[in-house]
Amino acid sequence: MSMNWKIYPVSEIDSKWEDWDRLNGLYYNHHPYFDSRFVKPLLNYFGNKAVKLAMLKDNEGIVNGMVLLTKRLPGLWSLFVPSQLQIAPVLLPFEQISQHLEKLMDSIPGYCLMLEMLYQDPLNTPLSDKIGGRYGRYDHCTTTSVKFDTGFENYWEKRPKKFKQNIRTAFNRLKKDSIQYDFIIRSSPSDVKTGVRDYGLLETKSWKGDAGTAIHPDNIQGKFYDDVLSSFAKNGNAAVYELYFNNEPAGSILTISNDRMLILLKTTFNKNFQDYSPGRLVQYKFIEHEFGRNKYMVMEAYTNANKDQLDWSTQKRNIFHFEIYKNLLIEKIIKIKKGIE
Numbered sequence: 001m002s003m004n005w006k007i008y009p010v011s012e013i014d015s016k017w018e019d020w021d022r023l024n025g026l027y028y029n030h031h032p033y034f035d036s037r038f039v040k041p042l043l044n045y046f047g048n049k050a051v052k053l054a055m056l057k058d059n060e061g062i063v064n065g066m067v068l069l070t071k072r073l074p075g076l077w078s079l080f081v082p083s084q085l086q087i088a089p090v091l092l093p094f095e096q097i098s099q100h101l102e103k104l105m106d107s108i109p110g111y112c113l114m115l116e117m118l119y120q121d122p123l124n125t126p127l128s129d130k131i132g133g134r135y136g137r138y139d140h141c142t143t144t145s146v147k148f149d150t151g152f153e154n155y156w157e158k159r160p161k162k163f164k165q166n167i168r169t170a171f172n173r174l175k176k177d178s179i180q181y182d183f184i185i186r187s188s189p190s191d192v193k194t195g196v197r198d199y200g201l202l203e204t205k206s207w208k209g210d211a212g213t214a215i216h217p218d219n220i221q222g223k224f225y226d227d228v229l230s231s232f233a234k235n236g237n238a239a240v241y242e243l244y245f246n247n248e249p250a251g252s253i254l255t256i257s258n259d260r261m262l263i264l265l266k267t268t269f270n271k272n273f274q275d276y277s278p279g280r281l282v283q284y285k286f287i288e289h290e291f292g293r294n295k296y297m298v299m300e301a302y303t304n305a306n307k308d309q310l311d312w313s314t315q316k317r318n319i320f321h322f323e324i325y326k327n328l329l330i331e332k333i334i335k336i337k338k339g340i341e
Contacts, residue, residue: 003058003065003100005107010043010051010068019055019063023091028124032256032263033302034089037231043068045224046082054104056092065092065100075113077105084224086143086302087121087319094126098133101324113330117322121302127322134325136335141304144313148298152291155314163311167284170277179245179276183285186240192233195240196226199252203268215266225254225265232256241289243282245273251282262296264303283312 013020017036024034032038043051056065067090068080079088092100105112119140120127129137146155156164174181186195200215200222208214215221232238237258243251251269255262264286269279290299302319303309310316325331 003056003103005104006055006057007069007107007109008053008055009049010047010053013043013053013068016053016055016063016066020066020091023063023066024089027091027094027126028089029260030258031089031124032232032237032258032261033085033087034091034124035232035258037237038085038228038256039068039089041224041227041231042082042085043080044227045220046084047080051080052108054107056100056104067091067104069108072116075111076116077108077112077114078116079118081118084221086119087124088117088119090117090120090125090127092126097126098131101131102133105324105326113326114334115324117324120320120322122317122320125322134328134331136323136325136331136338138321138323138338139318140321141319142310142316143303143319144301144305144309145315145317146287146299146301146312147314148291148294148296150291152288155287155291158314160311163308166277167280170281173276174245177276181250181281182244182247183282183289184242184244185289186242187233187236187238189230189233192229192238192240193226195242195252196222196229196254198242198249199240199254199266199268200225202249202252202270203266206268206271208268214268228265229254229256241282241286243278243285245270245276245278248273250276250278253282253286257296260297262290262299264299264301280308287312 021036024030028034050070052069054067054069055063057063069077070080072078081088105115117127186192197217200217203214204216206214215225229238238256241253249270250273253267254265256265257263267279290296301309325334
């Protein structure tokens with residue numbers, strides 16, 4: 001059965017979200033980052049009219065693939081990937097992927113000399129070194145995950161010795177200074193909304209607030225995360241984990257999920273309590289809680305992992321960029337420019 005691409009204004013996606021979620025279910029078992037409840041707010045808050053919707057249809061008009069594209073430079077097209085999205089959806093059949101991508105480049109209006117498929121998770125993409133054709137693959141960052149395939153005690157025993165000691169020291173310091181801690185989880189739609197608001201107020205007081213990058217109930221970032229978590233919470237797929245010291249907010253974590261996977265979206269802490277490592281302690285209680293209820297198979301951090309994040313993890317892998325070149329000349333020019341040839 002033949003398949004062909006059609007390129008539409010991004011506004012056409014408003015009538016295609018059902019197809020989008022169907023493909024996410026078919027190819028990625030309903031990955032939360034690829035869910036319309038996440039992607040739709042991304043477009044609403046960070047998209048523009050330059051974004052295009054590309055749809056792969058068979059000769060019966062059934063949609064078999066969808067990607068969101070934007071032109072970065074003349075001849076250079078890329079997936080739509082605002083900074084809030086840590087991995088980018090490529091909702092395409094894994095079979096004959098190289099042919100589909102070649103046809104896509106031919107179908108893009110004007111001309112496309114290179115197509116950037118940015119932020120690809122090797123566990124959730126049809127792109128790999130096996131597809132053939134003219135391409136370049138470049139590692140972007142190392143992300144981490146925690147598998148909930150054992151008990152918490154076994155997991156914690158395998159953490160690095162110094163890391164465990166630092167956590168123990170933080171808890172002992174709280175006890176020594178007579179600081180009571182409380183850990184709560186907000187998961188109902190109304191509680192999640194409150195939790196996102198409180199998260200923003202807390203992050204505004206952190207170093208991100210000083211740098212102007214914090215989310216806040218009144219800024220576009222805060223409104224985006226409020227929309228996302230409120231939407232996921234309607235189906236029980238969002239939660240906010242909070243740690244309090246003597247009834248004062250100390251740390252907070254925002255998450256979304258499906259029935260298998262929990263994604264840690266953001267974490268923040270109260271810098272006034274930095275001597276007690278509130279960021280580490282809220283994550284400790286968060287992970288301990290999730291091991292205890294045995295609901296998910298894995299927690300994905302989707303981050304550019306530092307040493308501390310690697311210490312929490314049970315697995316790591318590289319998120320990569322994938323570039324597809326129109327012809328051999330373009331491939332040579334790009335790779336020479338990158339110092340590969």
